[in-house]
Amino acid sequence: MRVLVTGVSGAIGSAVARSLLRRGHTVVGTVSAGSRSQAPDGVEVLPVDLFEAGALAEAARSADAAVHAASSNDERAGELDHIVVDDLIEAFEGTGKxxxxxSGLWLHGNAGAAPSTEESPFDPPMVVAWRPAVEDRLLAAASRGVRTVRIRAGLVYGGGRGYVPMLLAPQDGEGGKAVRHFGDGSNRWALVHADDLGDLYALAVEKAPAGSVYLGVAGEPVRVRDAAGVVAGRYGVQVQGWDPEDARQYWSVMVDAFLLDQAASSAKARAELGWAPSRPGLLEELAAA
Known part of the structure; x- marks a missing residue:
């Protein structure tokens, strides 16, 4: 298949592209116009302004499938999603493509007594409060001849990319350098290695049914203070809690998302798509970095 991947130079988009290429697909990947970001080898690069409605129309019409993995990673992220999703639905309507x-696991908020599943209720933090409306749009499009699939990924790590290296990098703190975590660090992150997640996307492109949704998490959740401890041990520095109110000066509404206590099940993706994540867990990767 010829697959259009938005955000192909990002942590998720690049992993999706690599997995699709390994499986014999052709990948056309979008990058921001004028961007110096690198796409994986073998990708046909398409510079485009995704905020421009209709910018993907021609590329979408010539594609057999699409993966939307781009994000502006700022206050315009919701706007970007609405524009891109609407463009792709319009291009694919009635085609079965x-x-x-x-999407993301943050939609489900804190886990309860049992791990979250695809059916767990939504309780999103403010930073992704717009996302349920996009999911509703995609679900409705499944009845109009678009094979829409939603993947709610856990916190993505791997290859030194994603939020984890930024959050756990040693900083100047009280008494010298320290690895800081929000609050007391007792909350858990549900995680997935980017390359495992890329494989899940490729499987979804190939065989997930219309209107389906999958949680993309692998392994057991990791308590945040344990991850901070591994990094601190590597650098020979201390671990410190960071008052969330103070942290909001730097991380704004993201703090509430990173404070979520999350655990989730990927049983559906494993059973229906044959997904078998196999990359190193977060603590193993942090120790080896």
Missing amino acids: PLVYT
């Missing part, structure tokens, strides 16, 4: 959307 797959459209895989990058």
